[in-house]
Amino acid sequence: MPNLPPDIAAKVRKSFASQNLMRMIGAEMTGLSHGSCELSAPIPDTMRQQHGFGHAALTFGLGDTAAGYAALSVMPDDHEVLTSEIKINLLAPAAGDRLVAEGRVLRVGRRLIPVEADVWTEQDGQRILIAKLLGTMVPVPIRPAAT
DSSP: OOOOOHHHHHHHHHHHHTOHHHHHHTOEEEEEETTEEEEEEEOOGGGBOTTSSBOHHHHHHHHHHHHHHHHHTTSOTTEEEEEEEEEEEEOSOBOSSEEEEEEEESOOOSSOEEEEEEEEEEETTEEEEEEEEEEEEEEEEOOOOOO
16 A cells, blocks of 8 residues: 655645544544545544434444545545545444544545445444445545635
């Protein structure tokens, strides 16, 4: 796997730092390489559903974001990505203290970038796979700001 150029890594990390939702839930980027991104976040009480499990929206948001940043890591400097579509299979409840999502690029295309993500819950040193996501990101050229 090719190394991630420092300018692309900086762009990805800067973009992640500007994500209000990720900041609100306390998410961190814990891994980044060419075509791969790992995110981690606590499961706050405000993001738990009525049975005390992490809400599926939290699982989805973290998985989608990890897949998106994996895609951004393979884009040229003058492009961003947007999610075109993504589906989630919830495999188990988010019973734990923390979520970890790993996004991966399946293929780099000019118009479409298929991606996948796995999301685990962590508690007491154990990790359980709770969701698999499969989707498509679309490269979007960055337009210069109007002067």
